Amino acid sequence: MKLDKLIGSRFKERPADCVIDSHALMIRGGYMKNVGNGIYSEFPVLKRITAKIENIIREEMDAIDGQEVLFPVVLPADLWDESGRYESVGSELLRFTDRNKARMVLAMTHEEAAVQLVREYAQSYTKYPFMIYQIQRKFRDEARPRAGMIRVREFTMKDAYSFHTSQEDLENYYDKCYVAYNRIFQRAGIPEVVTVASDSGMMGGNLSHEYMLLTPVGEDSIVLCTECDYSANMEAAENKMVNEETGTTQELQCIETPDCKTIEDVCAFLKSDVTSSCKAVVYQKNFDDTFVVAFVRGDYEVNETKLRNLVGEEIHTAEITEDDCLAAGYIGPYQIAKEAEVYLDVSLKGLNNVVAGANKEGYHYTGLNLERDLENPEFVDISKVQEGNVCPCCGKKTITIKRGIEVGNIFQLGTKYTKSMNMTYTDENGRPQYPIMGCYGIGVGRMAASICEAHHDEYGPIWPISIAPWEVHICCLRADDEETKVVADTLYKKLQDAGIEVIYDDRTGVRPGAMFSDADLLGVPVRVVVSPRNLKENSVEITTRDKSVKEMIAVDDAFDYIKDLKDKLYSRINEKVEESK
Structure with missing residues (x-):
């Protein structure tokens, strides 16, 4: 590829609306262009990167x-009604x-679409287990798109759905996916990704993990x-x-x-310590506006995900009027109105001499x-x-965030979708059963942007060779x-003929x-x-983007040196890839 034919411009100035480095560098480097709020078109550079990520994903899923x-x-909408x-x-x-x-x-x-696709096919236990996946564009009407490809409205995602006849079989396959995901991130050059327990949210199910790139x-x-x-996401910790x-x-x-x-x-x-106080945070149920009052120690914050899971339905921040049963600003757990649904946090357990609202104005x-x-x-x-x-695991006061x-x-996922959408199979005893599902997702564009965020300097991205x-x-x-042109042209052709990009x-x-700025x-x-200066010494200069290598190599040896260096860079990545399960 000749750079003068490459579609997409590169420029020096940082765009004013880019709050994180990866967003700024990918705009400056001609990777993508904003089309609308949280919607981007991808130039060839980014498309080549995401294609390589997709290929890694395909290989590991296959x-x-x-x-x-x-x-x-x-x-x-009928599918989502089901x-x-x-x-x-x-x-x-x-x-x-x-x-x-x-x-x-x-x-x-696409949980609904996955069930709809296979529910006629998989009516006998002999068809199980199996997993289907896709790599496809999706749209989420995100309220606050930000940070370039990190949080967008339209995005490319790999989502996979597995179907099983027992919880044990799901757990065995879940473990395989767990390792496959580790391999995907390791092969993409980000072995530092950590796995954390998470909340299932709108997806449902009993167990879930997120793969987090710490930054x-x-x-x-x-x-x-x-x-x-x-390790756990804050929502589930x-x-x-x-x-x-x-x-x-x-x-x-x-x-x-x-x-x-x-x-x-x-x-x-009152000249008292906030750690000896009881704070009320008030919500209402979306369905009937019943008040939900969460009490926590004064220096703690309510985890709305945990509260929502306990309530069992969607909630929103309350609007309290003078006619309501609660005295806004003076709400406490002692003799609170019985109409309110009350939750006391563990941070209050064992406290003496607590300061709390008296449920009376003033x-x-x-x-x-x-x-x-x-x-x-x-x-x-x-x-x-x-x-x-x-720490809930080792019992030491060693939690960090x-x-x-x-x-x-x-x-x-369990049977959340197969039950609601009436997908059944006949087991070996002739009885109808609901298949048990697993779900596995990776955001392709977000992954590319995250890798850029983790691996860059002030001049530009430092792409791992596996996805560069x-x-x-x-x-x-x-x-x-x-002379300079002939040497460069000859090396270019020789590398291309050898299948090197x-x-x-x-x-x-x-x-x-x-x-050099464009190269960065x-x-x-x-x-x-x-x-011309390097050729006076019959050499070319070979460096790596991460600055770990900088050598003057004889022209006749340049091809072999580049090929060996490329192989070494791949080996560095592959050394950190764990064995498949």
């Missing part, structure tokens, strides 16, 4: 007996009506233990904590606290002891984990010099600095500089 299929992007998700999924699902007034959706996930710009909070292998210094028990007193509606205001007014309690003053209080985990909490980007996920747009980048300085920059009238933005692993 290796565990996956069969590639293709589902429609547009689906009839699963119950047409109503339960929020506004992220784009619903529309076609010219015949039929209700349709733009699929953001300070990540959107997700990852809970890790520094002493053991425990168990909050294990003990209130050790609870103080001397005091009498319950109702104190006037005028104009103190926040827990910080109350504690400042008043708070002091000296509250929940175990003493409430009737059989039940404590549940509805709070976000904090640094230094107790880092940021990460989700690059893949796997779910044990090209393997070698030749810079011919002074292409108007005959080469981008060749032989533009005339372009300064070396501009050539393209991030190709091996760079070869052919110039």
